[in-house]
Amino acid sequence: MLETIVPQIDPIAVPAPIWLIKFLLTFTFVLHLLAMNFVLGGGVIAAVSEIRGRRSGIQHHFDLSRRLSKGLPIGMAFTINLGVPPLLFLQVMYGHLFYTSSIIMAWPWLSVIFFVILAYYGYYLYNFRFEKLSGTRFWVIGGSALFLTIVAFLYTNNMTLMLTPATWKEVYVGSASGAFLNLGELTLVPRFLHFFIAALAVGGLVVILYGLAKQKTEPEFSKWAIKYGTWWFLIPTFTQFVVGLIFLITLPRDVMLLLMGGSITGTVFFLIAIFGAIASVMIFLMSLQRDEPKPLLYAGFAVVLVTIISMVLVRDVVRSGYIADYFTLDQLPVEPQTGIILLFFLLFIGGLGLVGWMLQKATEAAKA
Amino acid sequence: MxxxxxxxxxxxxxxxxxxxxxxxxxxxxxxxxxxxxxxxxxxxxxxxxxxxxxxxxxxxxxxxxxxxxxxxxxxxxxxxxxxxxxxxxxxxxxxxxxxxxxxxxxxxxxxxxxxxxxxxxxxxxxxxxxxxxxxxxxxxxxxxxxxxxxxxxxxxxxxxxxxxxxxxxxxxxxxxxxxxxxxxxxxxxxxxxxxxxxxxxxxxxxxxxxxxxxxxxxxxxxxxxxxxxxxxxxxxxxxxxxxxxxxxxxxxxxxxxxxxxxxxxxxxxxxxxxxxxxxxxxxxxxxxxxxxxxxxxxxxxxxxxxxxxxxxxxxxxxxxTHSVLKGEEENLRAEGILKAWGWGMYDEINDETMIRSGKDVFRAQCMACHTIGGYNDVMKLTEDFTVDDLEIIVLELDQFRGYMPPFAGSFDEARAVAEYLMHVKEERFEDLTTIRSGR
The missing domain is CATH 1.20.1630 (Formate dehydrogenase/DMSO reductase fold)
Known part of the structure; x- marks a missing residue:
């Protein structure tokens, strides 16, 4: 066994307090997850609906996939955009780990770009040629969803590989060609499934939202979509209890214990996440019985959001636990650039304002 | 570094x-x-x-x-x-x-x-x-x-x-x-x-x-x-x-x-x-x-x-270009690049580890710009060199080969990379003769 090598920390100081970087990482990562879940989960749901629509003859399936076809490319744009800040802040804090694992699996990692481009054009094709494609539609949307699933799998590879420096040298000494995948990692498959299944569930919530938006204008479709979306949330989330459990027990023992008393943050948010998941299942199950499910559904959305945020915080504790022997954040040199930080926040708020104004104009136009 | x-x-x-x-x-x-x-x-x-x-x-x-x-x-x-x-x-x-x-x-x-x-x-x-x-x-x-x-x-x-x-x-x-x-x-x-x-x-x-x-x-x-x-x-x-x-x-x-x-x-x-x-x-x-x-x-x-x-x-x-910070090269010449870099197979260079260590030095110091047999091919650039030429040139890169960074490694490592390049050359030459003679 070769000794473990972890590259040195960059001597150039981090130009912001670490808590700020961490906050922005968490905040933007949650947004990225939501958008990503929509494009991945929504893509799978659209593909499945194409088939179910054809088999059952229920037109609502096609109405739904038509709506999804319009939303997915836009969702892609924001998934990519919102993926930039978390990746940036990740590099600020964990760059020496992340670059190294990326190099070890360079070709698979770089292929992410290729797969996203293919999936993205597939989504646009599905949108712009929806009618003309007719019979081949399933293949286009299914292909795109498959490419994004591959991307998710590659991300899971890198995100686990960056946490396990002990693997690196052995692989690199053998070959520097960067063709590695982290298939030996015990948590790889459960972790990937955990994220993938969550995407399906959140995709289901978007279907519910489509349903709610059409309550007045298309009551029948609305009712159907709310039910259909609810099941898309419930079935994956049931499965999640099993997959999540497997993920938990495949974690290294000392990392797992962090979530069971070892770390206060880890334990508290882990409990919130578990209760959130259970509560959301109950709420959405109850909503199926109601004639006017709206209030329950909104409550369900809120609980899911809290669950997702808690899970992201738990994920952070797991990451720190994995690498505790090699690196802790307090090792980073810090020299905040206050002026530029302020400029960033000013521009960010201004940017949000501009986008808000444009959205308002666009909504007005859509209503007119 | x-x-x-x-x-x-x-x-x-x-x-x-x-x-x-x-x-x-x-x-x-x-x-x-x-x-x-x-x-x-x-x-x-x-x-x-x-x-x-x-x-x-x-x-x-x-x-x-x-x-x-x-x-x-x-x-x-x-x-x-x-x-x-x-x-x-x-x-x-x-x-x-x-x-x-x-x-x-x-x-x-x-x-x-x-x-x-x-x-x-x-x-x-x-x-x-x-x-x-x-x-x-x-x-x-x-x-x-x-x-x-x-x-x-x-x-x-x-x-x-x-x-x-x-x-x-x-x-x-x-x-x-x-x-x-x-x-x-x-x-x-x-x-x-x-x-x-x-x-x-x-x-x-x-x-x-x-x-x-x-x-x-x-x-x-x-x-x-x-x-x-x-x-x-x-x-x-x-x-x-x-x-x-x-x-x-x-x-x-x-x-x-x-x-x-x-x-x-x-x-x-x-x-x-x-x-x-x-x-x-x-x-x-x-x-x-x-x-x-x-x-x-x-x-x-x-x-x-x-x-x-x-x-x-x-x-x-x-x-x-090889990721060494300006001014660090002196230290690295004394201590050796392989130790500082850490991604090589061996810690010590001797007759047995020479070729492999040379390959690792090549990875650490040359591969940022050069390939073997492709773009900016190091084989082509050193076609007529003997192993001694190579060693001297490596040590004086920034002097003789315009616009290259200084070699940031020890004398032993310069020897190793020279031996490695020679080794690759000979291997390729053998391959070529094998193909030509139809064996």
């Missing part, structure tokens, strides 16, 4: 891989900026002249624009980021740490930019012209602002200026080549806007409209292409002496690449001029694709040159 493993990329080498991804990106990204202004100005023209055909044209052009810039433009941008992290992790890490807030600000503009272009595209003929135009303006301004930001970081790599002393964000950002680079890139944006517009106009059936639009599009390219040499000269004047020397013949193949860029630029000017002057209403699609190809050649060779004149640094006056 920031001791990252070095990725081995067969045939291309890291520099070429970056150049390919980067050129595809900038060729679209500059269009995404200039083309944004083209959209609003042309839309305004259509309203002013009350010409619905022109409005139709801009609307169709905007779909092409959306599909190209939003998908391929954005993703190849992320692609460059992925690629530089893989090929030059140490330099990428430094750029990220120095300019975190620059990157973050650029992201804000990117965010506004994509929101604006999506809304612009989906609200055609649904909004009052004034409001729709305003959204187009928001798009163009935020797109150009993202250039304003990224230009500081890109120019920094070649001319960090006072940053090397002060380590201040603003010194690094508004560095000696910042303004000439910004002006040059802005001109390229408008030149490309016109050339892409000729492409979308050349598919028109309506001959008269095609003529009008081709002439109009040429008005975007020609002045920009005409002014470009001036701003590039300004850029040249702001370069470090060594970079100027490389560019004017110090490295013959870089000089040649620069000449290709200039000649292709001139050709592009003439081709656009000819199209607009002689046969605007009959410009075939193939001709406009030719324009794009020539434009691509200009960009590819210009970006190649910009990267190459940075030798022997990856971040000027701060970090060498």
């Amino acid at each position: 920031l001791n990252f493993p070095v990725w081995e990329i067969p045939y291309l080498g890291g520099g070429m891989l970056i150049a390919i991804v980067a050129t595809i990106h900038v060729f679209i990204a500059h269009f995404a900026i200039g083309g944004g202004l083209f959209l609003v100005m042309t839309e305004r023209k259509a309203y002013k002249e009350k010409d619905d055909r022109i409005l139709d044209y801009v609307q169709r052009h905007s779909r092409f624009f959306l599909l190209l810039t939003l998908v391929l433009g954005a993703m190849t941008g992320v692609g460059i980021w992925f690629t530089i992290g893989l090929v030059s992790p140490a330099a990428t890490s430094s750029l990220i740490n120095i300019f975190v807030w620059g990157w973050a600000i650029e992201w804000v503009f990117f965010f506004v930019e994509i929101a604006a272009i999506i809304i612009y595209y989906y609200t055609w003929r649904k909004l009052q012209p004034k409001v729709h135009l305003a959204i187009g303006w928001i798009y163009f301004i935020s797109a150009w602002m993202s250039l304003f930001v990224i230009n500081g970081i890109v120019a920094f790599m070649l001319t960090p200026g006072a940053w090397v002393e002060t380590r201040s964000f603003l010194d690094g950002f508004f560095n000696p080549t910042y303004w000439p680079a910004l002006v040059s890139r802005t001109l390229v944006c408008f030149a490309l806007a016109g050339i892409y517009a000729i492409l979308t106009a050349s598919v028109f059936k309506d001959k008269e409209l095609r003529g009008t639009m081709v002439r109009y599009a040429a008005k975007w390219s020609l002045p920009s292409l005409f002014l470009l040499p001036l701003s590039l000269y300004w850029y040249y004047a702001a370069l470090p002496d060594v970079a100027q020397e490389i560019l004017t013949g110090g490295l013959p193949f870089i000089y040649d690449t620069a000449i290709i860029s200039v000649v292709a630029g001139g050709t592009l000017f003439l081709l656009v001029l000819m199209a607009a002057w002689l046969f605007p209403s009959r410009v075939p699609v193939a001709y406009s694709i030719l324009l794009l190809l020539v434009g691509f050649t200009v960009m590819f060779s210009a970006e190649r040159v910009r990267e190459a004149i940075r030798k022997p640094y990856v971040l000027y006056d701060y970090m060498y």
Whole structure:
């Protein structure tokens, strides 16, 4: 066994307090997850609906996939955009780990770009040629969803590989060609499934939202979509209890214990996440019985959001636990650039304002 | 040193891989900026002249624009980021740490930019012209602002200026080549806007409209292409002496690449001029694709040159191409690179570990620029050398081989890499004789 090598920390100081970087990482990562879940989960749901629509003859399936076809490319744009800040802040804090694992699996990692481009054009094709494609539609949307699933799998590879420096040298000494995948990692498959299944569930919530938006204008479709979306949330989330459990027990023992008393943050948010998941299942199950499910559904959305945020915080504790022997954040040199930080926040708020104004104009136009 | 493993990329080498991804990106990204202004100005023209055909044209052009810039433009941008992290992790890490807030600000503009272009595209003929135009303006301004930001970081790599002393964000950002680079890139944006517009106009059936639009599009390219040499000269004047020397013949193949860029630029000017002057209403699609190809050649060779004149640094006056920080080489010569790098198989060099350690030294010190048997082939460059020649040259790289960084390793390691290269040579020679003799 070769000794473990972890590259040195960059001597150039981090130009912001670490808590700020961490906050922005968490905040933007949650947004990225939501958008990503929509494009991945929504893509799978659209593909499945194409088939179910054809088999059952229920037109609502096609109405739904038509709506999804319009939303997915836009969702892609924001998934990519919102993926930039978390990746940036990740590099600020964990760059020496992340670059190294990326190099070890360079070709698979770089292929992410290729797969996203293919999936993205597939989504646009599905949108712009929806009618003309007719019979081949399933293949286009299914292909795109498959490419994004591959991307998710590659991300899971890198995100686990960056946490396990002990693997690196052995692989690199053998070959520097960067063709590695982290298939030996015990948590790889459960972790990937955990994220993938969550995407399906959140995709289901978007279907519910489509349903709610059409309550007045298309009551029948609305009712159907709310039910259909609810099941898309419930079935994956049931499965999640099993997959999540497997993920938990495949974690290294000392990392797992962090979530069971070892770390206060880890334990508290882990409990919130578990209760959130259970509560959301109950709420959405109850909503199926109601004639006017709206209030329950909104409550369900809120609980899911809290669950997702808690899970992201738990994920952070797991990451720190994995690498505790090699690196802790307090090792980073810090020299905040206050002026530029302020400029960033000013521009960010201004940017949000501009986008808000444009959205308002666009909504007005859509209503007119 | 920031001791990252070095990725081995067969045939291309890291520099070429970056150049390919980067050129595809900038060729679209500059269009995404200039083309944004083209959209609003042309839309305004259509309203002013009350010409619905022109409005139709801009609307169709905007779909092409959306599909190209939003998908391929954005993703190849992320692609460059992925690629530089893989090929030059140490330099990428430094750029990220120095300019975190620059990157973050650029992201804000990117965010506004994509929101604006999506809304612009989906609200055609649904909004009052004034409001729709305003959204187009928001798009163009935020797109150009993202250039304003990224230009500081890109120019920094070649001319960090006072940053090397002060380590201040603003010194690094508004560095000696910042303004000439910004002006040059802005001109390229408008030149490309016109050339892409000729492409979308050349598919028109309506001959008269095609003529009008081709002439109009040429008005975007020609002045920009005409002014470009001036701003590039300004850029040249702001370069470090060594970079100027490389560019004017110090490295013959870089000089040649620069000449290709200039000649292709001139050709592009003439081709656009000819199209607009002689046969605007009959410009075939193939001709406009030719324009794009020539434009691509200009960009590819210009970006190649910009990267190459940075030798022997990856971040000027701060970090060498092999990721060793300037000033660190003395220590590394005493202690040895393999120990500091950590990714080699053996700690000690002896007769048994010689070849393998030489390979590891090659990975650590040479592979950032050289390949074996591909681009910048080290075999070809050392064709007639004996192992002793190799050893001496390696130790004196920065003296004898112009524009290479100093070898940052021990005497033993220089010997090892020489032995390794000889070994590869002999192996290849044996392979060749085996093939030739048909055994």
